[in-house]
Amino acid sequence: xxxxxxxxxxxxxPEGENLVLNCSFTDSAIYNLQWFRQDPGKGLTxxxxxxxxxxxxxxxxxxxxxxxxxxxxxxxxxxxxPGDSATYLCAATQGGSEKLVFGKGTKxxxxx
Amino acid sequence: AAGVIQSPxxxxxxxxxxxxxKCYPIPRHDTVYWYQQGPGQDPQFLISFYEKMQSDKxxxxxxxxxxxxxxxHSELNMSSLELGDSALYFCASSYRTSxxxxxxxxxxPGTRLTVL
Numbered sequence: 602x603x604x605x606x607x608x609x610x611x612x613x614x615p616e617g618e619n620l621v622l623n624c625s626f627t628d629s630a631i632y633n634l635q636w637f638r639q640d641p642g643k644g645l646t647x648x649x650x651x652x653x654x655x656x657x658x659x660x661x662x663x664x665x666x667x668x669x670x671x672x673x674x675x676x677x678x679x680x681x682x683p684g685d686s687a688t689y690l691c692a693a694t695q696g697g698s699e700k701l702v703f704g705k706g707t708k709x710x711x712x713x
Numbered sequence: 714a715a716g717v718i719q720s721p722x723x724x725x726x727x728x729x730x731x732x733x734x735k736c737y738p739i740p741r742h743d744t745v746y747w748y749q750q751g752p753g754q755d756p757q758f759l760i761s762f763y764e765k766m767q768s769d770k771x772x773x774x775x776x777x778x779x780x781x782x783x784x785x786h787s788e789l790n791m792s793s794l795e796l797g798d799s800a801l802y803f804c805a806s807s808y809r810t811s812x813x814x815x816x817x818x819x820x821x822p823g824t825r826l827t828v829l
Contacts (some may be wrong), residue, residue: 621820635817645756645820690755699768699809700746701818703755 603695607704611709614681615712622676622707629669632694635701636665636676639707641647648689649676681711715739717821719804725827726794734789734824738806744768745787746805746818747779756803762787763809794828801825 614620626634633652649658651667651674658665662678674691680689682692688708692701718737726732738745744763748756758771762781773779776794781787791798802825805818 633817637820642801642825644822647817647819650817692756698769699744699807699818700761700771701748701756701759701805702758705755 603693603702605691605693605702605704607689607691607707609707610705611710613709613710613712616681616683618681618711619677619679620681620709622678622689622691622709624674624676624693624704626672626674626691626693626702627629628696629672629695630696631669632699634665634667634674634691634693636663637676637690637692639690639706643689644689678709681709683711683713685709685711717806717819718802719802719821719824720824721824723825723827725829727829728794728796730794732791732794732826734791734802734804734826736787736789736804736821738785738787738804738820739808742806742808742819743785744807744809744823745781745785746807747773747787748803748820749787750801750803750823751797752800754800759789781794789792791826796828799826799828 628673636648649665688706690706692703746761747759750756759773761769765781779789805820811818
């Protein structure tokens with residue numbers, strides 16, 4: 602059974618700082634891993650998808666990496682802005698299934 | 714670009730009532746997923762459909778049922794509602810064709826169900 606853990610649970614940084622969010626998963630037989638952003642009471646916005654054969658994906662100031670052998674993924678945010686404040690969720694598929702198993706998220710606060 | 718559409722956006726029901734949530738996937742997407750997110754919780758997978766057939770099932774209560782129609786939209790039917798069913802219900806869609814999907818799931822804005 603896939604289990605996804607995110608560390609830290611909360612993070613507060615000053616504007617402009619580069620930061621890394623961590624995600625670990627127990628079942629390496631994944632199809633893909635997705636990073637999402639969720640604002641309070643709102644929906645899930647997909648940020649990046651890394652397929653199992655890929656090592657990293659980039660979109661603007663975001664870079665996500667995937668290491669299946671160690672069961673880890675990181676989301677790197679460059680030059681953070683107050684608008685980046687949100688909860689970031691990591692989700693991995695479970696072996697043999699396309700369903701996403703979510704971590705509990707990292708709540709990011711970027712202070713002006 | 715077209716996104717996943719969910720209706721209604723908000724729904725208030727009494728205990729023991731029935732609710733129907735609708736999901737319209739992104740055009741040409743053939744797979745629909747339903748997730749439930751309780752207050753302060755991470756989303757939990759309920760059920761999915763590929764080409765109108767159930768493809769996977771998670772922790773969906775027996776009181777809930779779902780189906781995907783010929784136009785690929787999906788409905789989640791919830792009966793004998795309980796207070797604990799109050800949650801945000803997300804629908805997601807992806808394009809799978811055949812075999813396992815390595816493709817991105819795109820989420821709708823969710824339906825917030827409140828059971829009183």
